[in-house]
Amino acid sequence: MNNENIVLTVSNLQIAYEDRQIISDLSFTAKQKDILVFLGPNGAGKTTLLRALQNLLPYQGTVSWNAQKISYLPPQEFLQRHSLPPLNIEEFYAFKTADSKIIKTMIADVGLDESLLTHQFSELSTGQFQRMLIGWALLDNPDVLILDEPTSGIDLGGEETIYSLLHKFWQNQNLTILLVTHDLNIVWEYATQVICLNKQQVCMGTPDEVLTPEQLKRLYGTGIKFYKHQHR
Amino acid sequence: MNTQILLALILSGTIGAIAGYLGSLMLSKRMALMGGALGHMTLPGVALALLYDFDVSVGATLFLAFGVLIIWFLEQKTRLHLEALTAVVFSASLATAFLFLPKDDIDIALLGDVSQISSITVLVTVIISIVLFFTVKKIYSSMVLASISGDLAQTSGVNLKLNNALYLICIAVTVALGVRIVGGLMTAALLAIPACTAKNISSNLSQYTVISTLAGSLACILGVIAYAILGVPAGPLIIIASALLFLVSVFKQQKG
Numbered sequence: 001m002n003n004e005n006i007v008l009t010v011s012n013l014q015i016a017y018e019d020r021q022i023i024s025d026l027s028f029t030a031k032q033k034d035i036l037v038f039l040g041p042n043g044a045g046k047t048t049l050l051r052a053l054q055n056l057l058p059y060q061g062t063v064s065w066n067a068q069k070i071s072y073l074p075p076q077e078f079l080q081r082h083s084l085p086p087l088n089i090e091e092f093y094a095f096k097t098a099d100s101k102i103i104k105t106m107i108a109d110v111g112l113d114e115s116l117l118t119h120q121f122s123e124l125s126t127g128q129f130q131r132m133l134i135g136w137a138l139l140d141n142p143d144v145l146i147l148d149e150p151t152s153g154i155d156l157g158g159e160e161t162i163y164s165l166l167h168k169f170w171q172n173q174n175l176t177i178l179l180v181t182h183d184l185n186i187v188w189e190y191a192t193q194v195i196c197l198n199k200q201q202v203c204m205g206t207p208d209e210v211l212t213p214e215q216l217k218r219l220y221g222t223g224i225k226f227y228k229h230q231h232r
Numbered sequence: 233m234n235t236q237i238l239l240a241l242i243l244s245g246t247i248g249a250i251a252g253y254l255g256s257l258m259l260s261k262r263m264a265l266m267g268g269a270l271g272h273m274t275l276p277g278v279a280l281a282l283l284y285d286f287d288v289s290v291g292a293t294l295f296l297a298f299g300v301l302i303i304w305f306l307e308q309k310t311r312l313h314l315e316a317l318t319a320v321v322f323s324a325s326l327a328t329a330f331l332f333l334p335k336d337d338i339d340i341a342l343l344g345d346v347s348q349i350s351s352i353t354v355l356v357t358v359i360i361s362i363v364l365f366f367t368v369k370k371i372y373s374s375m376v377l378a379s380i381s382g383d384l385a386q387t388s389g390v391n392l393k394l395n396n397a398l399y400l401i402c403i404a405v406t407v408a409l410g411v412r413i414v415g416g417l418m419t420a421a422l423l424a425i426p427a428c429t430a431k432n433i434s435s436n437l438s439q440y441t442v443i444s445t446l447a448g449s450l451a452c453i454l455g456v457i458a459y460a461i462l463g464v465p466a467g468p469l470i471i472i473a474s475a476l477l478f479l480v481s482v483f484k485q486q487k488g
Binding site for chain 1: 256257373376377379380381383384386387388427431434435436437438439440441
C-alpha cells in the first residue's frame with residue numbers, strides 16, 4: 001500500500017473513562033477514498049472512538065492524520081435544534097463561507113430548495129436537517145468526512161436519499177468517509193472497509209469478508225442473518 | 233433636562249444595551265442560571281462599598297471575581313456540577329451580605345440607585361461596554377455554533393473552554409455594571425428578558441442580536457424616564473419596562 005494514500009493511522013488506541021475501559025488496543029488505517037464503516041452493538045464504543053479520533057476525548061496510543069481538513073457530524077441526539085437563537089440556514093452556512101453563490105450551490109447539491117435558506121433549524125424535517133448538515137460539513141471541501149449514524153430517526157426512503165447523496169459526493173470528490181451505522185444493507189452497498197467493534201476490534205475487512213453469519217455472531221453475540229444481493 | 237437624569241439615561245441605556253447583547257447568547261439553562269447567581273454574588277461587594285463609601289460596581293466586581301474563583305476551585309476539588317456549586321456559593325454570598333449590609337442602604341443594594349451618578353462613572357461604563365461588545369462580537373458565531381453542538385464547534389476549530397471563560401468574564405462584568413441600576417436581585421432579568429423579547433419577533437440571527445440590544449437599552453431608558461416622573465427606584469421600573477416590551481413581542485411574535 002502506498003503510504004501517501006493513508007489518511008489515518010491508529011495504533012494501540014486505548015480509551016478509558018473513570019477507570020472503565022471503553023476501547024482496548026485498537027489499530028487500523030484508512031486510506032484516501034475509503035468508506036470505512038464502524039459496525040458494532042450499542043455501547044461498543046463507536047461514538048467514543050470517533051470523538052477520540054478528533055481529540056475530543058483523551059486517549060492513549062497514536063492517532064495520526066494525513067489530511068488537511070476533517071469535517072465531523074455528531075449523532076443527531078448530540079445536536080441542539082430547539083432552544084437556539086433564531087439562526088437561519090443561510091446564517092449557519094455563513095459561519096463557513098460568506099459567498100452566497102457557494103451556499104446556494106451547496107443547498108441545491110444536497111437536494112434542498114433554496115427557499116429553505118431562510119428557515120430555522122426547528123422548521124426543517126429530520127431528513128432535511130440532516131441533508132442541510134451534510135451540505136454544511138462539505139462546504140469547505142474536507143478531505144475526510146466523519147459521520148455518526150447520520151440517518152438515525154429518518155425513514156427508509158430518507159435514509160436511502162442521504163446515503164445516495166453521500167455516495168455522489170464521495171464519487172465526485174477526493175473524499176474519505178468514516179461512518180458509524182447499524183444498517184447492514186448500507187455497509188454492504190457502500191463500504192470499502194469495515195471494522196467490527198465491541199470494545200475492541202472483533203473483525204476487519206471488506207463487506208464481503210465481514211458480513212458473514214460467523215463474524216456477525218462474534219460481533220453481536222447472537223445469530224444475525226444477512227442476505228447478500230449480488231447486484232451491488 | 234436635569235443633568236443627573238441625563239447621566240442616568242446614558243448610563244442605563246448603555247448598560248441595558250450591552251446586557252441585551254450579551255444576554256442574547258445566554259441560551260442554555262446553565263448560562264441563564266449563572267446570570268442570576270452572579271447577581272446575588274455581587275451583594276457582599278455592594279454591601280462593603282456602601283459601608284465604606286466606594287463605587288458599588290467596584291465592590292461587585294471584586295466579589296464576583298472572588299465567587300467565580302471559589303466556584304472554579306470547588307469544581308476542581310469536587311465532582312459536583314457547576315450549577316450545584318453556583319447555588320452553594322450564591323446562597324452563602326447572599327447570607328454574608330445580609331450580615332453586614334447597612335440597614336439604611338438595603339434598598340440600594342437590592343434595587344439599585346441611579347440618583348447619584350458622576351460623569352466619570354458614565355464614561356468608564358461606556359468604555360467598558362464598548363470593550364465588552366467587541367470581545368463578545370468576536371466570539372459570537374463560535375458561541376452560537378457551540379450551542380448547537382460543542383463537538384461541532386470544537387472540530388470547526390473553536391476553543392470552547394477559552395470562549396466560555398471569556399463569555400463568563402464578560403457576563404460577570406456586565407452584572408457588576410448592572411448592579412448599579414437594578415440592584416443585586418434583578419440583574420438576571422436585565423440579561424434574559426431582552427433576548428426573550430427579541431426571539432419572539434426575529435426571523436434571523438442578525439435581527440435577533442440587534443433587537444435584543446435595542447430592547448435592553450430601551451427598557452432601561454423607559455425605566456429611568458418613569459423614575460424621573462414617579463420618583464420610585466429605577467431598578468424595578470426598568471425590569472417592568474422590559475417585561476412590558478416582552479409582552480408586546482408576544483403579540484407580534486413570529487412563527488417557529
